[in-house]
Amino acid sequence: MALLAWGLALALLGGALGQGALAPAVPTAWGDRIYPQLGQAGLDVTHYDVALRVPQPGTRTLQAEVTLTVQATRPLPLLSLDYLGPAVQGVTWNGAAVRYERAAGKLLIRRALAPGTPARVTVRLAGPAGRVPDPDLPVDLGWQALPGQGTQPGVNFTFSEPDGTRAFLPVNDHPGDPAAFTLRVTVPRGVTAAASGRQTAVQDTPQGRTFTFEQREPIPTYALAVHVGPLERVDRPAVQVGGKVVALRDYFPPGTPVNIRAPYERTGEILRLLGEWFGPYPFATYGSAVVTPPLPALETATLSTMPVTSSNVRVIVHEAAHQWFGNSVPLGDWSDTWLNEGFATYAELLWAQAQGKEEARAVLQAWRDSVQNRPTRPLVARTPAELFDRSAYVRGALALHALRGAVGDGPFRAFLQTYARTRAARPTRTADLLALARTELGPRAEGVLRTWVESPSLPPLP
Structure with missing residues (x-):
């Protein structure tokens, strides 16, 4: 209204x-x-x-x-x-x-x-x-x-x-x-x-x-x-993420099958890998609560809400990454949802690369296939329908991959950690990310990222 x-x-x-x-x-x-x-x-x-x-x-x-x-x-x-x-x-x-x-x-x-x-x-x-x-x-x-x-x-x-x-x-x-x-x-x-x-x-x-x-x-x-419900709590060994000890716990409905529970056993491994790229985990605890309705997974803070149908490692990686990007680094405006979804989607590639080259190639190819010859848009959303569309997720992730390709792994990793640390609890806009890219990586790197953010058409794929 x-x-x-x-x-x-x-x-x-x-x-x-x-x-x-x-x-x-x-x-x-x-x-x-x-x-x-x-x-x-x-x-x-x-x-x-x-x-x-x-x-x-x-x-x-x-x-x-x-x-x-x-x-x-x-x-x-x-x-x-x-x-x-x-x-x-x-x-x-x-x-x-x-x-x-x-x-x-x-x-x-x-x-x-x-x-x-x-x-x-x-x-x-x-x-x-x-x-x-x-x-x-x-x-x-x-x-x-x-x-x-x-x-x-x-x-x-x-x-x-x-x-x-x-x-x-x-x-x-x-x-x-x-x-x-x-x-x-x-x-x-x-x-x-x-x-x-x-x-x-x-x-x-x-x-x-x-x-x-x-x-x-x-x-x-x-x-x-x-x-709230007849939930079974499962406590797991604490892990160190970027030098910080993180308590782990999950919650399951009664009778949850072993194959649904199994992916959550890798939560500690997932957090350690993400911490290598993003820096210390921003909270004291993490885990997932499994629910039965066929909803999307949701990155609720320190306790991701995970439908049974989303109980796989890729989705766990995505929602865990949101603890840094979305929950710790908050949006300053809903039009910038790609700052949440693009970063969390990119975490899926970081995990895939840690599993081997073939898995990483498959992720990149799936991204390319999903955006080639299809409509795309500049990354700042203009309508509610654009908040969680393909561009927010995949084009946002490809923007980060293009930036990584332009500066190399070392500077890119340092940039991610600086962004997560300096923007924690501070309302963040796309302009803030671009300014940080210019300060930390230089005008050329900022220009690469800006092209992906602002171009009406899809830039050349990295």
Whole structure:
């Protein structure tokens, strides 16, 4: 919806949905080229503390108390959070009740926020999760629910890219505002909860069992993982990735066959290889949670969401690479999704090369076959349909291969590591990558990369 129409909707609905007064002027959204309505410009959420209760796994009903630690980079007349979730039961600002209203996909909180004055905003909510249609797939994003079968309890998990977290939590739902998370997930006894970050506690409570997870490094909101169900946790030996010790764990549905489990045994090997190219792993833990619906795999932070049908080494490599590119190095605008998908696709070639020349040739040939004599586009997307198309993945990967060919393996490896290190937790655009290429590799290398980024037609294949 255009900003003008959105503002009119707020003006009309504010009095009815709020505490009786007309809604204030429309806050400025983040300014995303693809999703201009998402986020609030000037709002910086540094931490989400989420106490989530799932009373009946497999349904869309949930209860939560979410405390956001917020600060401002410019004077804000109010807070505007993206939210399409359950009914709001109350909002407090530093412990005191505050006025709020819901309109046009936003939770508007009637307090001004000045730069240099952080605040803690708590939202209590309960009811069924909302629905956010996926831009490409015939599914709703956000809180997924699979009913139980026989005596088995149901299953819930998050599947939110690009903008589905707002379907169940109030968030600044733009990747340019990554934040840390604390999650306490309460489920009935006999049910397991898993989430992004390191598990720090499991406690019996009158409501069941509470699993606590700490995701200390900032991540985009869409990358938040939560899984609830009769899951089997498999812990694996920790690995060193770029000098950093990484704990490994996976989660499987009951009765998952051995052949589905087997590829995940190579996760440590995959991380070590990627660390040789990308540098230290950016988080404390990693693994995968296997789900049964035929969805695409998703790089949820520290715990990739892996459908049974995607349980193969190539996909594990791709989603693991996203922990660096997408989760640690966040997008500054959704139009730059190739910065996530091109880098993760290129990781598939790095893995294939480590397995042997024939496997590497097969990957390169498959890329060439997929783009030759087919429409392509400049890498910065212009529409939602272009976010996850062939160009974002394959042309993006070929752009990196062309850069590697222009500068050689050593400088290319150093460039990848510098990019991953210097852009961690910083909203990143294509222009930032091009500027870094010029600084680190020189004008000629930047020109090679820029041709692949901007050319209307496909450049000569490397």
